[in-house]
Amino acid sequence: MIILAATPIGNLGDASRRLVEALEQTAVVASEDTRTTIRLLSALGIVNRPRLIALHDHNEKDRAPELVELARDQDVLLLSDAGMPTVSDPGYGVVAAAAAAGVTVTAIPGPSAVVTALAVSGLPTDRFTFEGFVARKHGERSAAFRALAAEPRTMVFFDAPSRVAATLADMAAGFGADRRAAVCRELTKLHEEVARGTLAELVVWAEGGVRGELVIVVAGAPAREVAFPDAVTQVGELVRAGVRLKDASTEVAALTGHPSRELYQAALAARS
Numbered sequence: 303m304i305i306l307a308a309t310p311i312g313n314l315g316d317a318s319r320r321l322v323e324a325l326e327q328t329a330v331v332a333s334e335d336t337r338t339t340i341r342l343l344s345a346l347g348i349v350n351r352p353r354l355i356a357l358h359d360h361n362e363k364d365r366a367p368e369l370v371e372l373a374r375d376q377d378v379l380l381l382s383d384a385g386m387p388t389v390s391d392p393g394y395g396v397v398a399a400a401a402a403a404g405v406t407v408t409a410i411p412g413p414s415a416v417v418t419a420l421a422v423s424g425l426p427t428d429r430f431t432f433e434g435f436v437a438r439k440h441g442e443r444s445a446a447f448r449a450l451a452a453e454p455r456t457m458v459f460f461d462a463p464s465r466v467a468a469t470l471a472d473m474a475a476g477f478g479a480d481r482r483a484a485v486c487r488e489l490t491k492l493h494e495e496v497a498r499g500t501l502a503e504l505v506v507w508a509e510g511g512v513r514g515e516l517v518i519v520v521a522g523a524p525a526r527e528v529a530f531p532d533a534v535t536q537v538g539e540l541v542r543a544g545v546r547l548k549d550a551s552t553e554v555a556a557l558t559g560h561p562s563r564e565l566y567q568a569a570l571a572a573r574s
Contacts, residue, residue: 303405303408304396304400305378306380306410307410309384310413311415312384312489312494320410321410325352326349328378328379330352330353330372330377332357332396333354335358336354338383342381355368358392362396369396384413385413386409386412418517420456420458423486423496426522429522431453431458433457435462436465436518443468444476447472452523454556458518458519461518462516466508467509467512469518471505478501481520481521483498484518485519487513489515501520523557527558530560534565537550538572541569541573548566
C-alpha cells in the first residue's frame with residue numbers, strides 16, 4: 303500500500319509512535335527531499351536505511367506509476383519535508399494514480415501547519431478554507447484576494463517570509479484594512495510567534511522584516527446586512543445564471559445570514 307506519513311513541522315517531539323515504527327520497518331520511502339529524510343532518521347535514532355526515492359513537484363508525474371507498481375507488492379512510505387504529504391506538498395499525483403489502479407492508500411496522521419495555525423489564531427474554526435501558497439506576483443495576489451473578499455469562512459494561506467509584508471498589504475486592500483487576521487510564525491519551534499490584529503496592524507508589524515516558516519489566517523467576511531426580500535432576489539439571480547436553487551440558497555445564506563431553508567422556500571414560491 304501507499305502510506306502517507308505526517309512528519310514534525312518543527313518540534314521533533316511531535317513525531318508519532320506510528321511514524322517511528324513505520325520508519326524503522328519500511329523498505330521504501332518516497333520523500334520530497336531525501337536529505338531531509340536522512341536527517342529525520344538520524345534525529346529520531348532510527349538505524350533502518352530504506353531505499354529512498356525523491357518525489358517532488360518536478361518529477362511526481364513520472365514517478366507516480368513506478369511508486370504505484372512498487373506498492374502492489376510492498377509498503378511505500380510517502381513523506382514531505384514537514385507535515386502531511388499532498389497538502390501543498392507532493393503526493394497528490396501518487397494518491398490519484400494509486401486510487402485509479404486500485405492500490406490501497408492509508409495515512410499516519412500527525413502534525414499539520416494548517417490546523418495548528420487555525421487552532422492558535424483566535425479566529426473562528428467552525429468553517430474554514432485552505433488556499434495554499436499565495437501567488438508570487440502582486441497582480442495575481444490582488445486578483446485572488448478580491449475574488450475571496452466575500453468568502454465567509456476563515457481562510458488559511460501559506461506564504462514566504464520575504465513576501466509576507468507585501469502579501470499583508472495586498473490582503474488589506476482586497477479584504478479591508480479592518481479584517482482580523484493572524485500571522486503564525488515558526489509553529490512548534492523555539493521562536494514560535496502568533497501576531498494577531500487587523501490586517502492594517504499586521505502590515506505595520508511586518509515592515510521590519512519577518513523570518514521563519516509562516517501561515518497566515520484571515521477571518522471570513524462578515525455577513526452583510528441584506529433585507530430578506532433582497533436576499534431572495536439574489537437567490538433568483540443566481541438561479542437564472544444557472545446555479546441550482548439549493549446551492550444558490552446556501553450561497554446567499556452564507557453571505558447574508560438569512561437561513562438557507564427560508565431563502566429556498568421563498569425563492570421557490572416566487573418562481574411558482
